[in-house]
Amino acid sequence: xxxxxxxxxxxxxxxxxxxxxxxxxxxxxxxxxxxxxxxxxxxxxxxxxxxxxxxxxxxxxxxxxxxxxxxxxxxxxxxxxxxxxxxxxxxxxxxxxxxxxxxxxxxxxxxxxxxxxxxxxxxxxxxxxxxxxxxxxxxxxxxxxxxxxxxxxxxxxxxxxxxxxxxxxxxxxxxxxxxxxxxxxxxxxxxxxxxxxxxxxxxxxxxxxxxxxxxxxxxxxxxxxx
Numbered sequence: 001x002x003x004x005x006x007x008x009x010x011x012x013x014x015x016x017x018x019x020x021x022x023x024x025x026x027x028x029x030x031x032x033x034x035x036x037x038x039x040x041x042x043x044x045x046x047x048x049x050x051x052x053x054x055x056x057x058x059x060x061x062x063x064x065x066x067x068x069x070x071x072x073x074x075x076x077x078x079x080x081x082x083x084x085x086x087x088x089x090x091x092x093x094x095x096x097x098x099x100x101x102x103x104x105x106x107x108x109x110x111x112x113x114x115x116x117x118x119x120x121x122x123x124x125x126x127x128x129x130x131x132x133x134x135x136x137x138x139x140x141x142x143x144x145x146x147x148x149x150x151x152x153x154x155x156x157x158x159x160x161x162x163x164x165x166x167x168x169x170x171x172x173x174x175x176x177x178x179x180x181x182x183x184x185x186x187x188x189x190x191x192x193x194x195x196x197x198x199x200x201x202x203x204x205x206x207x208x209x210x211x212x213x214x215x216x217x218x219x220x221x222x223x224x225x226x
Contacts, residue, residue: 002039004046013046015039020107020143024056024084029066033078050080055107057086099123099132106144113154115144120158182213183221201225 003016017035021027029052036048054062062084068076085093087108093101102122109115119140123133146154186203189195195203201222208218 002035004043013043015043015046015048017048017050018053019050020053020055022055022107024054024058024060024062027052027054027062029063029078029080032080033066033076036078050078052080052082053107054082054084055086056084057108094122097126099126099128099136102126103136103140103143106140109144112144112146113150113157116140116146116154117157119144180217182207183217187221187224197225 001018001020003018004013005016006013017032017039019032019035032050032052036050039046039048052062052064062082064082065077065079067074067078085104085108087110090105090108093105093108099122102119105122106115106119109118116137120133120137123136123140141154183204186195186200190197190200204213204218204221204225207213208215
């Protein structure tokens with residue numbers, strides 16, 4: 001996963017490259033070096049900061065650098081930040097009120113269903129827009145490596161944990177946002193003279209009848225057209 005970040009003053013662009021391994025013995029810094037070089041080539045004005053995220057519960061140490069030496073000359077040197085997250089870190093992750101901690105929980109809880117439920121619940125309690133939860137839920141399920149066979153059990157656990165209401169609220173909020181955007185577009189067209197007031201009113205009524213926009217939003221928009 002690579003995230004491009006820039007400062008407001010435009011002084012520097014940084015690409016945070018995070019490579020995840022569930023087994024410490026499989027960490028391959030040669031591959032990380034390839035990814036760093038590829039990102040640097042595609043984004044010549046940015047610097048790349050590589051992080052190796054390891055969720056192996058074992059105590060095996062992970063090297064934080066890889067180098068290539070030819071005839072005593074170092075031709076390539078890669079240094080990475082090693083971040084090892086295990087079940088021992090769960091209390092600390094639970095104490096953090098942010099959604100990154102919630103997603104990390106999905107990597108270390110052993111049971112895939114419980115991992116996703118825990119991560120989703122933590123994210124729901126953390127500050128941030130509701131639509132983030134709907135957007136990141138498939139990603140959390142992927143991080144936890146949840147197989148299709150576990151999806152029914154996952155849905156039951158959501159109901160038991162009372163999180164179905166959260167998902168319903170997310171969908172309703174998303175529908176409301178889409179409705180407000182549609183109303184705003186109609187008003188802009190009317191202000192520019194593309195639509196008459198009567199046509200705009202008819203369009204809003206049709207959208208409400210078909211369920212394309214929530215009725216309360218449509219009624220509010222109609223009241224402003226009087």
